Amino acid sequence: MAGSRSAAPGAAAGRVPSGCQGPLGRPAPGGGPASAAGRAARAGRRREALTGYAFTAPAVLLFCVMGLYTVGYGLTLSFAQWNGFTPHWTWVGLDNYADVLWRDPRYAPRVHHAALNTLWVMIGVPLLTVAAAFPLAVLLNRAGRMQAVLRSVYFLPYVTSGVAVFFAWTYILQPDGAVNALLGQLGLGSLRQPQGWLGNPDTALPTMIVVSAWGAVPVAMLLYLTGLQGIDRSLLEAAQLDGAGWWRSTASVVWPLVRPITSIVVLLNLRDSLQGFQTFLVMTDGGPGDHTNVLGLEAYRLAFLKELAPTLGLASALGWLLFAAALILALVNLRALRSTT
Template sequence: MEVKRRRRTREALTGYAFILPAVIFFAVLGVYTLGYSLLLSFARWNGFSPHWTWVGIDNYLDVLFRDPNVAPYVLDAAVHTLLVMIVVPILAVVAGLPVALALNRITFLRTTLRTVFFLPYVTTGIAVFYAWTYVLQPQGSLNFILESLGLGTLAQPQGFLGNPATALPTLIAVMAWSSIPIAILLYLTGLQAIDPAVLDAAKVDGATGLRTTTSVIWPLLRPITAAVVLLNLRDALQGFQMFLLMTNGGPGGHTNVLGLEIYKQAFFKELRPTLGIASAIGWLLFVAAILLAFVNVRMLRSRT
């Protein structure tokens, strides 16, 4: 008995020894960073002075309404972020589900087509964002194609990213283009998990293809839809690289989002200490993300 106990203790210590580096790494880069940013959100600091200036909730009040040099920009960025959060998930679902249904039914070149549709997801990054910027320039490929097709009235002389009316919708379209492949993949996984007997029963009952899709397949894919929406909400809240690289929030702040505003407040407001302001915006964004995730999970549970 004593030998078994020692062996179990030795195995437990060995296991703890293996996971200890990961725990330390998480504690340093995760817990410490979160705690540090939370404390910083209640202080003023420019990133260089040796001491903070504790201001309590002043940063949050300035962000929400009090400071005219911060609040209007944050409000505009929040509105733009909200538009991205609404439109991108809708486009991902509306475009991803029909493509997944088509790919699930065809047999000819199925693997090749799946690879083609998934390429935008695995190739997204700085190079792709710069490629899109070139396509959308005044002398870019998109204007050239529109003019070649006789649709010159739709072309944008200042570029699709230079026109305040088209800049944000264009970036939303690019973000949707990069998020639709993962929606297709998730829907394909869900479709392949559906019991064929269920679909056969619907056909026996006289359901058409459209009725089977809306009354049988769609309800069964509701958890997948919730996952697709949640992933795109996360990207809309946290992602700002595309906005930074393609427009840097321009023209005139029409593509500024909360993630980009945090970046600007932290590193490009050199006239006054704003790292505390950036941290406050980040924590408000974090709370919004938690609430959205909670609502999404509650809605999913209430319908399953």
């Protein structure tokens, strides 16, 4: 009896579940239904991955050809001298960067003046955008039923063709345009600009800053509106219970909570102010007297305008300097964003 009792556990330990046995009672190769299901799942995942790769391959290939190749070509061109027509380049190394920064008296002073104008744009546009977009988003968040209509109206400038909007602004700012006419009707004729707001060297750049900020407000307003709608209402109710009014709640509760969105808005406007030039090209072409010339427009001029003895190498060098500055700004803004969250 003792022997039979001692043999029972061993026999039980040596048994294999019937679902995992072969036809002769031996364990089935592969571990049975569980292993078969695992193999099927892995095969399904492989097929899914291959399908995904097949769908993304054309886009990746197009990006490699039109993106990476173009970027590499432009970087190589910044170390060469070429006017776009001769079959061969002249390798000059870092001379293009030295020429646009300080060495060449034909190009360096123009770049310095354009950099100063760009700096003013980079300061003015983000400040005006935040100052206009945040109050509009706060008011729009309290609009109730009219919110959808007002949101569409405020966003309309962004979806309208940029060239058409810029030409419209040009007509509005002319000597006989709507701005001067409105000032005359309001009894502020002393503020009218006989040369037009874009023709006066003292008002041309500030006017362009206002126009650029006007075009950037819609996106910034929607970003702020999204952040405002995500704020927990209990925080505002707690502030009101503590005696805080609307202004105090907005300044002490709402504004700190949307600070990350402010960082994003500032970064987007800094990038556009540093690299964009379409507005200045269409409305002023850098005039009057280069008072609205910015770095992006100067790079365009170096590349394509004959009066500046065009060289694509100098334009590419200036473009890469702008890219480096934009990258530094992005890293600084990212660090500041992490410190606030």
